[in-house]
Structure formats: C-alpha cells, structure tokens
Amino acid sequence: MSFLSRVMVLKSRAHFSAGGRTRPSHNSAFEGTRKRKSAQAKNRVGLLILGFAVFYCVIGGRLVQYGMAHPEVTSSILPPDRLLASRPDIVDRNGAVLATDIRTVSLFAEPHKIVDTDEVIEKLATVLPDLDVKTTYSRLKSNSHFQWLRRQLTPKQQSQILALGIPGIGFRPEKRRFYPGGSTAAHIVGYVNIDNRGVAGMERYIDTQGLADLASVGMTSDQPLEPVKLSIDLRVQSIVHDVVVESLKKYQSIAGGAVVIDVHTGEILGMASAPDFDPNDPAAGGEQGWMNRMSNGTFEMGSTFKSFTIAMGLDSGKMSLQSTFDARFPIKLGGFTIKDFHGKGRILSVPEIFQYSSNIGTAKIADMVGIENHKEFLTRLGLLSRMKTELPEVAMPSQPREWKKINSVTISFGHGVSTTPLQTAVAGVSLVNGGKYLPPTFLPRSRAQADEMAVQVLKPTTSKDMRFLFDWNGINGSGRNARVAGFDVGGKTGTADKVVNGRYAHDKNFNAFLAAFPMDNPQYVVLSFSDEPKTDKGNGAALAAMSAAPMVKEIISRSAPILGVKPKFGNDGSALLVSY
Template identity: 75%
Template sequence: MAFLSRIMVLKSRAHFSAGANGIRAGSAGAKFEGSRKRKATQARTRIGLIMVAFVAFYGVIGARLTYYGLREPETTSSIMPADRLMASRPDILDRNGEVLATDIRTVSLFAEPHKIVDADEVIEKLRTVLPDIDAKQIYGKLRSNSRFQWLRRQLTPKQQSEILALGIPGIGFRPEKRRFYPGGATAAHIVGYVNIDNRGVAGMERYIDSQGLADLAAVGMTSSQPLEPVKLSIDVRVQAILRDVLTSSITKFKAKGAGGVVLDAHTGEILAMSSVPDFDPNDPAAGGEEGWLNRMSNGTFEMGSTFKSFTLAMALDSGKVKMTDSFDARYPIKIGGFTIKDFHGKGRFLTVPEVFQYSSNIGTAKMADVVGIDGHKAFLTKLGLLTRMQTELPEVAMPSQPREWKKINSVTISFGHGVSTTPLQTAVAGAALVNGGKLIEPTFLPRNEVQAESAATQVIKPTTSDNMRWLFEWNGVNGSGKNALVPGFDVGGKTGTADKVINGRYNHDHNFNAFLAAFPIYHPKYVVLTFIDDPRSETDRAVLAGNSAAPMVKEIISRSAAILGVKPRFGENGSAMLVSY
C-alpha cells in the first residue's frame, strides 16, 4: 500500500514537471500561436495591397480627368452638344406685348460618313427632296474621315418626312430651334437677326447675347426652358406706319434711301425707327448689303439746315443773342476762298425768328461767330452731336468732324455742312431743345419719366427751350415746315436740305433732305425726324426738304398720333370742340 502510494506521488511530480517545462504541451501551443500570427500578417498585407491598388487605379483616373480638363478643346466635328443646340432664346416683344421674335422647333439633317457606303447614291436620293444642294460639297462631306457632318440645317417637316421615306442609312436628324420674326422686315434694324446657330448677329438680338446669354451658351449653361421675354420700347403699330411711309416715299421720289424715328421727348424711348432699304430677318441674306445698313444709327450724314436749330439754341443760351436781335443778311460772307450766301436771300436785316424762318445761312453764321469757335464746338459736344451715341443697339456710328476747327469750319457747321452725324442722335439732340433742355440718351427698352430724369443732363436753360419751341412753331406755321402741319396736332420743326458731296465737291443737284419736328409743340411729347436721300422729281430734278421730308412727317403724325394717345385740339388754346358728326 505504501509502495503504491509512493508510486502515485512520483507520477504526479513527473507530470507536473513535464507540464511546467512545456515539453509536449508547449510545443503544440507554439505551433498554434505561430499559425495565427502568420495568418493575421498575411491578411494585413493583402488589405494593404488592395488599398494601394485602389489608390493607384483612382489616381490614374483622376490624373486623366485633370489632363482632359486642362487641355485645349479638340474640334472633331461641327456638331454641338444637344443642350446648346436646343437652348432657348427669349422672345422679343413690343411695348404692348406683340411678338417680334420667337423660337420655333425644327430639325437639321446630318450624316455619319463612316456609315456611308455609296456617297453618289446618297446624293442622288437627297436631290429628289433637296434639288438645290451642292453635290460637290456634299460629296466631300460624305467621303470625309469625320464621324459627323451637317448636310442641311433647319428643314421643314415635309422635307424631313420625305427624306425619312427614302430610308438612307448613315444619315439622321438633329432637333434644333429656329428664330422666327412674325413681322418680317417691319422692325428689322431694331430687332436684328441671328445666325444659323441661333446666336445674335445684329440689333437687339446681339444686345441680348451681350448681356450674358452668349457667355452662358459658351459654357453650356443654357437650357431648353422658356426664358423671360424681353420687352422693347417700340410700338409695332407705329413702326409699321413709319416703314410704310418711308417705302412709299422712296418709290415716289426715286430716292436711294430713307429713314425716320419717333422718339419720346421726355423718356428717350424709341417708339419707332426704320431705315430703308431694309431686309427680312427671316432671310437676312436676301436683303443684300444695302438692306443691312441701318442709316438711322449706323450711317452718318451732313444734316443740313436742321443744324441751324442747334446754332440758334447755342446763341440764345449763351446770353449773347436775344430773340429781339437782328443780323445783317444783305451781303454774302466771303471767307477762305468760299462765298456764303442765302438760298432765298431777303437782302436786308433779319430778326432771330426770321433767320430761322427763312433759313438764312448768313444770319446763322453770324450767330455762330458771336459765340466763337471754341464755344461752338463745346456746345455741339454737350448735345452729343460730336461723340458716339450710347444706346443698347450695337450698330452705332461715330460722327465725323474737322481735326482742327477754324473759322470757316464753324461758319459752315452752323448751317449743317462740315460735320456728319447720325440722324438718330440729331433727333435726340432735337428732343433736348424742346423738352426743357434735358439731354436723355435714347433707349430701345421701356423707361418711365422718373428713370429718365435720373439719367438726364441739363444742356440748355429752360428759357432757351421755351424760345426754341416758339421758333419751331413759328417755322411750322410761317416757314419751311408748312407741309408738315397736321390739323389739331400743332406740329413745329425745321427742314434741312444739304447738298451731297459728289466726286469731292458739293453738288446742288443731289440733296440729302431731313425734317426735325416735335408735336404737340405747345407741350412736346414726341420728336419725329425723317430723311430722304437724293430724292428726284418727275422731271428728275432735285427736291427740297420742304417738299419731301416734311410731308413724310405729316403722314406719320396724322396716322400715328391717335395710337400714341395724343388728343387733337382746335381753336384758340384748344377751346373749340368738334360738335358735328
């Protein structure tokens, strides 16, 4: 028993010693712990490699995107992104909401040359629908290495359906928008037109692009959603009347051109402006270069005796001349080898009103001499007649004047020779003479009198303006403006018959005629200016402004005054009433 007990004690000690030293059990545990560490290390390594791979992969993508973003654009075809092709332009409306320009949906024909098998067959089929296509040009496009080529822009629905019926592989249609002008040529030079890509080229269409639409289109931020319409100051009814008078006058007088404007004297708003020949903005190329020229704002002319209005206003405003003064008009003025004389000389002293009434070159020149050369130049500059006019219309010409003003220049400029300016800025300066003496830049956008007042510049004294209104009325009743009178509407104004320069010399047989008018003259609301270039009579002789430009003003006012809201008045101070019907 004791033996067995001793044996058991020894075994227990032996087992305890073996376990404590880790001979067998420690060997198995070491193997287990090592395997677990190796697996953890391998997992971390694999995750690290995967992360490095992801970073490298997306780093390459980011680098390529940055490269493509910074490189110069490469033109691979003439097609534009769909959002730009479908981008809308705002409608253009007149002051009463009548549509002058709008977008209509259309389609354009294109080809994918790499899909074209037989270019000759394609051309032959297309000619059955589009007989006027240029076969040589189309063939070159179809055989090109590009993947896209325009064949014909802006097709009609009928043309599209007929081409679809031909079943030509490799061609297709792209939706676009086309600009449409319901009034045609009625307001062509004001509204302007767009190119084949619906981008503004001239007139208010170009102005709209300059206000940010073109920049948005360039970066692809325009959309096909309708935009807020742009309302203009013009009244399309008055515009149609004005253009009708101009076109009929050109035919009647066999003239080279004509123009006119109706201007609000107190806001500077253009109610109507036209220049003929003109063009149809739906097909601008058909008008030719003669039709594209806007003679009212982008043509400069010697305005003749209408400038005497500014010379008299200058003399009166200077305080050196009074309405009661007289000037010796008995003898011609000889200066610098030239002789200045009156067309219908009276051979006597003339009062200031008579100088204006008889359109005396001698009397006007002597008034300018009283003010002086520097004062004369400064006054015309103040009226905006020697600087480029500021308005929304892009087509505005710079007036021309002598590089150095000498006495002979001041003398001739006093009666409208020697300075060329635009008819529109002549009308704007004329408005300042009758509206209380305030020069207001013209606008083709709506503007009220409060807004105009903040932008106005006082250029002559109110008393001078009062005198000029009286002189305009005096000349309208007693002088060259008789043929512009409209019963009930008190028209006053000044004619201008300027000899044209032919081969470097003034030619008395070729005239540029103008008439500057305001109505109702007792409190002018509107200024009307017309001109006609080189009018001829039935005997092919020159016609004076009193017989050509003045009657044009009469017809414009008689047809449009009621539309403009001007009420006629009859009798002394409007006391007479119309009682018979």
C-alpha cells in the same frame, strides 16, 4: 601527464578556440545578406510608389491642361442641349411678339454608313432641288462620322426625306428664330446666325448681357425664358416702316429713314431704315439692306443744324428772339463765299433767320458765340461723340481735326460735321423738353427713371424759345408741309448737298426734317430723311420741304392717335372736330 596526453589536450583547445573564432564570422555574413535584401525590397517599393506618383501627376496635369485649354472644334455638331438652348422672346411695349423660337430639325449624314453616295444625292435632290451636289458629294465621301447636310428643314421636307428610307441619314432637333413681322423692325430687333446666336440689333445686345456666356457653358436649357420687352410700339413701328419704304418708291431715293422719340423718357417708339432686310432670311437683303442708316450711318444734316446754332446763341445770353442780324451781303471767308439759297437781302430777326433758313444769319450767330463755345455746345448735346444706347450698330460722328473759323461757320448751317440721324433727333429732344439731354433707349424707361439720368444742357427759357421757333416755322416756313390739323406740328428742314469725290454735288441732296408735336406741350420728336430724292424731272434737286417733311406728316397723322395725343382745333385749341 604524458607527452601524448598533453598533445591531445592542446589539439582539443585549439579546436574549440578555432570554432569560437569562426562562428562570429558566419553570423556577420548572414546579417549582411539580410540587410541587403531588406534594402532592395525597400528600394523596389519606393520605385513603385514613385512610379505611381509620377503616373498620377501626369494624369492630373493633363486634366488641368484640358480644363484650362480652349475647346477645340473636332466636329461641326453641337451637343443636344446646345442645339435646343432657348432664347428669350422679344416683344414690344404692349407684349406683341417680335421674335420667338420655333422647333425644327436639321439633316445630317454619317458618311461611314453610306453605301452608294450617288444614289443618296439623287434621292435627296428630289426633295431639296437646290442641293449643292458638289459640296454634298465631298461631305459624303469624307472619312468623318458626322456631316451636316441641311440645317433647319421644314416639317414637310423632313417627312419626304424619311419616306426615302436612306441609310446613314438622320435628323437632329434644333431651334430656329422666327420673326413674325418680317422686315418691320429688322434693324432694331436684328437677327441670329444658323446656331441661334445674336448677330445684330437687340438680338446681339441680349447675348452681350450674359446669354451667350450661359449658352457657351451649357447653362441654358429647353425651358422658356422671360421675354425681353422693348420700348417700341409695334403699331407705330409699322407706320414708320411703311412710310420709309414707300418714300423710296415715291421719291426714287437711294435710302430713307425715320424715328419717333418720347421727349420725356428718351424711349424709341418706332425707327426704320430702308433699304432693309427680312431677319428670317438676312442674306436675301444684301449688304445695302443690312446697313442701319439711322444709327450707323453718318451724314451732314444740313439746315437742321441751324436749330442747334440758334439755340446756342439764345443759351449764351448774347442774343434774344428780338435780336437782328444783317443778311444783306454774302460772307467771304478763306476763299469761300457764304450766301443764302433764297436770300431776302435785308436785316433779319432771329425768327426770320430760322424761317428763311439764312446761312448768313446763322454764320454770324456762330461767329458771335466763338469757335470753342460752339464746339463745346455741340458736344454737350451729344452731336460730336459716339451715342450711347443698346443697339451695337452705332457710328462715330466725324468733325474737323482742328476747328477754324471757316469750320465753325459752315458747321453752323450743317456742313463740315457728319452725325447719325438718330443722334440728331436725340439732340432735338433737348431743344423742346425743357433743355434736358436723355440718352436714347430701346428698352422701357419710366418718367421717374428718365428724370434721374437727365442732364440739363440748355436753359428752360432757351427750350421755350426753340418751341416757339419750331411752331413759327411750322406755320409760316418750310415746315408747313408737315403740318397735321389738330396736332400742332413744328420743326426745321435740312437740305444738304452731298459730297461726291471730295466736292459738293448740287444735284445730289440729303434731305431731313426735325419735328416735334404738339408744340404747345411737346410729347414726341419725329425725324425723317430722304437720301438723294428725285423730282418729277429726275434732277435730284428735290428739297426737304417736298420729301422729308411729307414723311413726317404721314407718320404723325397716322400714329398720333395711337400715341394718345388728343387733337385740338380752333385758335385756342378748345374746339373739337366731331363727326356725326
């Protein structure tokens, strides 16, 4: 092969050799580009997935946040289902209506639709003469889309406003609480606010039993609810209320009150406190009327406490009805002199101590029992602790921080401890019903239910002796002014000087009378009080026998037949008064 041929062969081999080496390099570059583009695509998809995940996590987190957050008030308007939410009727033990819902409408404005504010106010004033012009003007000039102008209009007011044809003005249906009896049972039934929510009394109690929680989550509706039945008898309640209100005029007192309790069940049949208020317009009664002095006012109950002191002595076994105590001389203790208001200056038996309301005799009984036993006994009767009942308005009694001998002695006749009149009456129930303590209730309670929760706080013999003393005082003592022919009324008066500026004022009295009837087989306890009654001379020295006791007499004489208590006449009770 020639030289030239060899050169050509070598070039050809070199060419193929070079081509073989450059092809793998080209494939490698192509493969790298493909992988890089694939990775970029995956990264983009991953970023999109991540973005969506973050987006939905944010949305989910905000939903959870909104779900757990407390609702914010962004408008004064309530949802329609809330505006029409029902409250149960409140009825007495016989089904008489004490509180019910009625349909009404409320006036609202949409300020952004109001053209001439002055014209709107002028027209509304023709129907609502008491319209607050300044407040209404500011509401109509606001930038909001909703403003209440007047809640709970009458049908006549609604029709008159409709006839005015004012643009931007509308009505929303609501429910309003109506109390047919007005102030008759105001402090028991209570009242509601403008949004139909319970504020006081049994109205508030009903809300605390779950109605308010159901309403807050929209689970109440326009459907009628089962009525709530109370223990009170509207007929008896009306009598008690009339007597209490009349006592303010008759005795020119600053306040008064009374209660009737079933001694076997603890049911309240009637209770009133005056001054009072009309729950249809609570603001008109003022603060003095809102105060329920029977359960939410504390007072030194005076000589009514001698009933508990004597019961304590009898229950201790250290004395009997035949025991005597020397009441000839005043007791001097810790710089104080304890004496009797109408002292007999002689040794007195236990019935005489009760009849003559001897401070000296009662003080010696307390001293005989001892300080700790005295405190324990009053606690047992519920006189030193907050009373448990359905009414929210219940005050805590006050007592000395440290009981000393002087405290025990003065508390024995009703000074030094302040309790509510209602819990004093409840403690009085235990004195005459066989010695059983029953928490008071404003809801119906059967005799069987009462027996299950009753607590024996006194010996039955002690209760029997106290029934004798109540009857004895009703016949021979200060309870004579409460005596009702045929109904055998007994009890104990209490005339306590009120504390004014840290000192007892002898011309300002708190008078009370604790009674039971009929004393041969007590069925009911009645307690009345008159705060700062005046005599004809206007000196405030009227005694409980002249103010509180006549109140009890009036209540029993009018309500006993309604309560089913049959009168008895004659020495043995067998004779009946018949009118032809």
